[in-house]
Amino acid sequence: MSISNKHFAPLARLLHWLMALMIIAMLFIGAGLAASVSERHEWLLNLHKPLGIAILLLVIVRLFVRFTTHQPALPADLPAVQVLAAKLSHVLLYALMFCLPLIGWAMISAAGDPVMLSSSLQLPSILAANPSTFAFLRKAHTYLAYLLFFTVLAHLAAALLHGWVRRDGVLESMVRSKD
Amino acid sequence: MVDQLPPVRPVKAALSPTSVLLRLAGIGAVVAVIATTFFYVNGTLDAERLRPKTLVNALERNNGVHPGYRRNHAKGMCVIGYFESNGNAQPLSRAQVFEAGRTPVVGRFALPSGNPYAPDSSVPIRSLALRFTQSNGQQWRTGMNSMPVFPVGTPEAFYAMLQAGTPDPATGKPKPDAMPAFFAAHPETAAFLQWVKTAKPSASFATESYNGINAFYLVNAAGQRQAVRWGVVPEGQDAAGATAPNDADYLEKDLVQRLSAGPLRWQFNLTLADAGDPINDASKTWPASRKVINAGTLVLQSAQPQNDGECRDINYDPLILPNGVEGSGDPLLAARSAAYASSYLRRTSEVDQLSQEKRP
Numbered sequence: 001m002s003i004s005n006k007h008f009a010p011l012a013r014l015l016h017w018l019m020a021l022m023i024i025a026m027l028f029i030g031a032g033l034a035a036s037v038s039e040r041h042e043w044l045l046n047l048h049k050p051l052g053i054a055i056l057l058l059v060i061v062r063l064f065v066r067f068t069t070h071q072p073a074l075p076a077d078l079p080a081v082q083v084l085a086a087k088l089s090h091v092l093l094y095a096l097m098f099c100l101p102l103i104g105w106a107m108i109s110a111a112g113d114p115v116m117l118s119s120s121l122q123l124p125s126i127l128a129a130n131p132s133t134f135a136f137l138r139k140a141h142t143y144l145a146y147l148l149f150f151t152v153l154a155h156l157a158a159a160l161l162h163g164w165v166r167r168d169g170v171l172e173s174m175v176r177s178k179d
Numbered sequence: 180m181v182d183q184l185p186p187v188r189p190v191k192a193a194l195s196p197t198s199v200l201l202r203l204a205g206i207g208a209v210v211a212v213i214a215t216t217f218f219y220v221n222g223t224l225d226a227e228r229l230r231p232k233t234l235v236n237a238l239e240r241n242n243g244v245h246p247g248y249r250r251n252h253a254k255g256m257c258v259i260g261y262f263e264s265n266g267n268a269q270p271l272s273r274a275q276v277f278e279a280g281r282t283p284v285v286g287r288f289a290l291p292s293g294n295p296y297a298p299d300s301s302v303p304i305r306s307l308a309l310r311f312t313q314s315n316g317q318q319w320r321t322g323m324n325s326m327p328v329f330p331v332g333t334p335e336a337f338y339a340m341l342q343a344g345t346p347d348p349a350t351g352k353p354k355p356d357a358m359p360a361f362f363a364a365h366p367e368t369a370a371f372l373q374w375v376k377t378a379k380p381s382a383s384f385a386t387e388s389y390n391g392i393n394a395f396y397l398v399n400a401a402g403q404r405q406a407v408r409w410g411v412v413p414e415g416q417d418a419a420g421a422t423a424p425n426d427a428d429y430l431e432k433d434l435v436q437r438l439s440a441g442p443l444r445w446q447f448n449l450t451l452a453d454a455g456d457p458i459n460d461a462s463k464t465w466p467a468s469r470k471v472i473n474a475g476t477l478v479l480q481s482a483q484p485q486n487d488g489e490c491r492d493i494n495y496d497p498l499i500l501p502n503g504v505e506g507s508g509d510p511l512l513a514a515r516s517a518a519y520a521s522s523y524l525r526r527t528s529e530v531d532q533l534s535q536e537k538r539p
Binding site for chain 1: 191194199202203205206209210213214216217220221222225228229230231233234315316317318334491492493494496498499500502505506508510512513514516517518523524526527528530531
């Protein structure tokens with residue numbers, strides 16, 4: 001094994017890119033289903049629920065990988081404010097990846113609806129049925145999804161800034177295993 | 180922990196200011212393309228698209244906003260009972276509800292309007308929504324109406340019908356020529372118009388038949404699918420007087436009175452489609468000769484006021500179905516599911532205001 005200190009572990013990179021695809025797909029699926037009355041609404045909803053639970057499971061694996069593998073250092077010349085922005089935005093990304101599927105699960109429970117991942121695969125309810133709780137969670141699900149979308153966009157813009165302008169190896173640390 | 184190792188950076192030629200600007204513009208372009216696509220998908224940049232909120236806003240325009248109430252079929256009552264399956268539908272569907280035995284039901288009788296104070300005699304249509312809760316936790320929800328067909332077959336036509344019924348701000352009433360013009364432009368409304376000609380506001384919820392109207396597929400243990408429409412037919416209920424009493428809320432009184440004398444029963448029937456019958460169009464009838472299977476008996480035992488009854492917080496989404504029942508390609512099913520979700524969020528947000536609205 002000759003993995004450089006400047007790169008994320010292969011498993012961390014695999015999880016990052018897999019979840020990047022899933023989360024971006026999920027954001028567009030959610031936005032599309034909430035704005036459609038066509039058959040697309042049903043089709044997207046049936047994708048949204050199992051994909052959300054898959055993301056919830058993967059983020060747990062990913063947090064474990066995050067704390068047990070080597071994290072490449074940020075460049076020493078990165079201004080302190082950008083270091084802080086990087087750290088806070090990563091905390092926010094992890095928190096949203098974890099909370100959004102849980103809120104989705106909780107809001108279906110609070111509506112008193114069966115939590116169906118397919119026509120026969122059912123998850124237990126995690127909250128008692130309550131209309132005010134449902135309304136709060138349903139709105140939180142939307143607002144936090146927008147927050148996640150904008151955080152993902154900022155994350156992408158920052159990654160490209162590192163890769164195209166600063167050219168400091170930060171983007172490469174997630175793209176490649178070697179220089 | 181992030182190690183603070185001194186980075187060993189390969190020496191790269193410095194970028195010219197123009198090159199930096201171009202690269203920043205490239206990043207901006209990537210972000211802009213993704214954001215624009217997202218705001219197109221969520222409908223913000225696609226003003227023409229029929230969205231769930233478009234339909235619910237139209238209902239609110241036509242009926243006013245009554246906080247905490249459903250945006251359509253706003254006036255109603257909860258009912259509690261069970262479905263006693265006779266097992267006859269088991270060869271057609273593997274759903275647990277069709278195995279012989281009882282499944283608890285929470286239902287709701289209602290009038291088809293967004294006005295919770297509409298007089299019972301104002302429309303000749305009554306509705307019955309049901310939620311069956313199977314012992315395996317899966318649910319079946321359905322909303323049925325006393326008419327045999329829906330006026331239109333698509334959400335777009337339904338929206339056009341709502342628009343034709345929108346009050347003119349000048350008079351507070353819909354333009355008199357708007358609805359006739361809508362019907363003229365929508366020949367698919369013919370079957371509904373034929374029915375409505377002779378339909379009268381019934382004096383009781385108990386004497387009505389209720390029809391699921393939209394088609395669904397039953398799927399049996401072997402995976403075979405059969406398109407069906409379902410409905411309930413009253414069993415030996417005493418006919419009420421031919422004309423409705425002169426009171427705005429006689430249906431509730433009648434229902435409570437009848438239930439105090441004993442449970443009310445309906446036969447639960449499944450009408451099987453033949454090849455070639457319209458599966459995806461709720462505005463079209465099926466020939467009367469189609470095979471009908473009696474799947475059991477719906478028994479309603481008690482009623483509750485809707486503002487604190489068990490049905491209040493149930494969204495009778497027609498696509499909440501048990502394994503063994505599937506939605507058809509009828510475009511109204513997805514539209515109902517999507518619009519009900521929008522209405523449900525609005526009214527659950529306002530549930531605390533339910534007792535506060537003053538009755539006009």
